[in-house]
Amino acid sequence: MNYYIIYDGNCNLCVTLVQLLETLDKGKLFHYAPMQDEQTLLQWGITAEDCEQGVILIDGNEPQRRWQGSNAAEEMGRLLPAGNIFVDTYRALPGMKWVGDRFYEQIRDHRYALFGKRSNTYESSYCTDGSCNR
Template sequence: MRYHVIYDGNCNLCVTLVQVLENLDKGQLFDYISMQEEQALKNFGVTPQDCEMGMILIDAASPERRWQGSDAAEEIGNLLPAGNVFVSAYRALPGMKWMGDRVYEQVRDNRYSWFGKRSSTYKSAYPVGCNAASDCQS
């Protein structure tokens, strides 16, 4: 089963987290597309306005299954080896989900001022439709 991660390729924090996920997963479960690739996002029915609400995770086998924002981050955590233990513990603590959602919103809305903006858009080593960037180069 594969999942598409839609991330902000201009955000320093977002790119760092994508790179960590790339190193953990090595393109086995996740592939990536930046929010700046508007034409490619149309293939998934994702608009720039959708992207303003935060990262998006799409189930490649059932594209109608989608998560966004902190829900996407939690689902990615669930999919990682042993990650479900941490996500379940986080969700079990009273008020943590609510607080996590608020923190995510604050980071999302202030990501450029708090973490900086890249001068060029990051292109993942595991783009959508490829096992690695080298597989897709013409």
């Protein structure tokens, strides 16, 4: 199984989280493309407006299956070894999903002010097919 993560390659927080996933997964499950890679966005039918709603996770086996924003973050966590235990616990706590969604929206909308903006777009070495500009 392969999943594709479309992330903001100019966001310090987003890049740090991608780098953490790269370390944990080593490209076995996840491949990455920055939202700034217009060619890859076109390939997946993703618009700039879509990107404004946050990180996107695409199921490589069924590309019509997609998660976005906090739902994508939860699904990524669930897919990691033993991650489903934490995600299931989080989802089972009354009100946590609502709080998590609002928290995600605040971070998404203020990410550059809170965590800074990179001067160069980060491109993962575990890129999506054809998206590496190396």
